[in-house]
Amino acid sequence: MGIERRFTYESFQRWRRPFELGFWPVFAVVNTAFNGVIAQMDNRSIPPWAPWVWEVSSTIMILALLPALIAALRRWPIGWETWQQNVPRHVLCSIVFSLIHVEGMVLLRKLAYIVEGDHYDFGHWWVRFGYEYLKDVRTYFSIIAGISFYRFWVMRLQGEARLLDEPDVGPPLEPVEQPERFLVRKLGKEFLLAAREIEWLQASGNYVNLHVRERDYPLRATMAGIEARLDAQHFVRVHRSYVVNLDFLVEIEPLETGDARLLMRDGIKIPCSRRYRAALRERFGQAATA
Known part of the structure; x- marks a missing residue:
């Protein structure tokens, strides 16, 4: 006869911190691996290392910006009573997030290409930035939604x-x-x-x-x-x-x-x-x- 184990806030507390610290790096590695394989399959005419440079450079910058994003959400939480006031603030934050993300990943790509004896051309900056922002705003609010849902779940488990x-x-x-x-x-x-x-x-x-x-x-x-x-x-x-x-x-x-x-x-x-x-x-x- 098995022993019934109930999932409680106390049991979750034992590994909550390792989970919170490790989730995003693990998720980033898995996501980068999938995106790298797909990018390599879609770009067979370029050197095989290039798609991995694209994906890894983007992931490094997102992870570097993650603490600032979490701080912004803590400063302007999104809930039933605050979303009308704080969502516009996060839209502005997403623009800053995208500017730093794009600038940083382009710099990392140029350095990686130099190491490989090649040249990285980002193209017309503002045209490409519009394209990158459409992806970044989705990433920004996906992370915001994930963190908000997690905090809501923890609060439900913990009690309020x-x-x-x-x-x-x-x-x-x-x-x-x-x-x-x-x-x-x-x-x-x-x-x-x-x-x-x-x-x-x-x-x-x-x-x-x-x-x-x-x-x-x-x-x-x-x-x-x-x-x-x-x-x-x-x-x-x-x-x-x-x-x-x-x-x-x-x-x-x-x-x-x-x-x-x-x-x-x-x-x-x-x-x-x-x-x-x-x-x-x-x-x-x-x-x-x-």
Whole structure:
């Protein structure tokens, strides 16, 4: 009788980083191999190495530009609420992407041709650029779509938090300005998460991750906005990107730089900036004696 194995976010976390780092290089190698074979079959009258130079030079530039593309998507995410505003920005980014891609791959091809004792002629630049841009804009938005879909899938697997909405009729059951609970949606199911159970919060792009029992629930909000709605008796700002729950803080370790390192109950260490250190020590002492 076999053992049932469930695919969970925790099991995915073990190899998520290697997967994210390795996916695009592996995909690029496979795609380049297929395109190189096809290009060689379609251009039998030219030296056999030439089609491979074309494909490899293009792939190298796309991989080099990939971090910038990912940063652009993080800065201007495409979702139901943002696509009208951010898609035009990505269209402009795709033009810049294509200009750098074409310029770089032409340079690499010229160098490769020189090594082979030949000359590479790109032709009329603006005419060829129009042709290359039609391919590049498809590549750009294919990568954008792939990353967006992957992030959506991970968020569904991980779970996403949001603030409780005010009821349509009657007063809210709890203070909306200082919520006692958050609504967490995960794999189509919803459950309530007590604010007191949040161990710390970390800013991450357009989200704030709520860390609860070794799990992060992203909440679409700014750190300043959510900090103002947390109970100040329990939650304190310790860094530009971190807010901690004093109930889960175990130790404050001073550093020579004037900053500090915070040890949480589960063993995780969180940075504390010097500007927050004095206030934190005072608050931590009060919490410890309370």
